Amino acid sequence: MASSYCCSRLLLQSQSSRLMLRFSPFLATPPTPSSLSFSSNCHVSSSAQATLQQQHEQQPLPQSSQLVALEYADLNLSYNLDLGHVRIRQHVNPLSSSFSVPAQVPDWNHAFADPTLPLMVDIGCGSGRFLMWLAKRTPKERNFLGLEIRERIVKRAESWAKDLALDNILFLFANATISFKQLVESYPGPLVLVSVLCPDPHFKKKHHKRRVLQKPLVGAIVDNLMPGGQVFIQSDVIEMALDMRNQFDEVKTLKHIEVLDPAMLCDSEGWLLSNPMAIRTEREIHAEHEGAKIYRRLYQKQM
Known part of the structure; x- marks a missing residue:
């Protein structure tokens, strides 16, 4: 017995x-055998x-979808949303004429309770859970803008944000390549953080021009970022990560965080060893569940 x-x-x-x-994902060290006590x-x-x-x-x-649900469990999101029967595409061509119209600049006073707060923009925000998790924890400190090119995903994110009664977050159906500049230039407060996390890699060389991060967008990000502001990039595809890294490494006013803060540890190739955001994106969870490595860089704009 x-x-x-x-x-x-x-x-x-x-x-x-x-x-x-x-x-x-934030467990620093696994439990040691001595921590398992028995009579x-x-x-x-x-x-x-x-x-x-x-x-x-x-x-x-556990399946990766279960891990996603667990990581974002405290949001308590409803999944019984009526999105109709239109299939949500995983990949789109941003060069299509249907995505060439710039997003309308919102009334920032209506969009946010305080439109003067520092702004974070997530380019290609997907479902929006990553931003909502951050917004819920900093309600009076920062505003969050999610840009997503798949309209039906934006509608779902808007419904979730409304259910959570968040007044410091906004989701827009937008092609960031076309709309980012005019949106952030019209924002009343400072731009303090831009993230580009696991964007569509468009593997074929002839499709590289479809990648969201092109020189005009890089320029718009850097020009509008306040001194001390940051850019966070990551991908589970090394080719995509290197492409983004090369573009931001060329910007003289940006310094990688390991140069400014030795506590931010990197591997021998200069990739951050940990996620500085304290929450993983859905794609990040799926990729790590499959055993993939996540390549991360965090830049800061100099005075």
């Missing part, structure tokens, strides 16, 4: 440790240990 109890206890603690490691009179036979090990290995790993 005692052996059975101890076996169950060992299995539960083993499962708990495994789930904590998989579900918490001194609890004896587990070798056959029982073998059975526990087999059961442990047979436990199904």
Whole structure:
């Protein structure tokens, strides 16, 4: 009876440790064997240990969609939204004439409770959960603008933001290549952070011109960024990460964060070892679940 109890206890603690490691991207170090405490009179036979090990290995790993839901669980978002029956495309051609019309500049006084707050812009914000997580934690400190080229995803993000009663976030259906400059130039407050996270890589060389980060957009980002403002880029595709890195490395007024803050550790190739945003994007979660490496850079504009 005692052996059975101890076996169950060992299995539960083993499962708990495994789930904590998989579900918490911010866990600095895994639990050490000494942290798993057992009663001194609890004896587990070798056959029982073998059975526990087999059961442990047979436990199904969580799907990446489950990890996304867990990471953003505190948003408590509703998934029963009526988006109709139109399929949401994963990839679009930003050079299409249907995306050539600039987004209308919003009434910033209507868009935000305080339009003078520092602004973060996420280019290619996807579902918007990443921005909503940040906005919920800094309601009086910063405004957030998400630009997304897939209109139906924007509509869903707008519904979520409304349900959360967030007055410091705005989602716009926009081709950032065309609309970014006029949007941020019209904003009353300072631009303090721009993120371009896991953009569509458009792998074929003839399609590289479709990539969102082109020289005009890089110039608009740097020109409008306030001194001390930052640019955060990342991708799970090394070719895409290098393309973005090369473009921002060429900007003399930008310095990579490791030069300014030695505490921001990088690997031997200059990629950040950890995510400075304290929350992963959905694509980041999916990619890491598949074993991919995330390539990150964080730049800061000099005076």
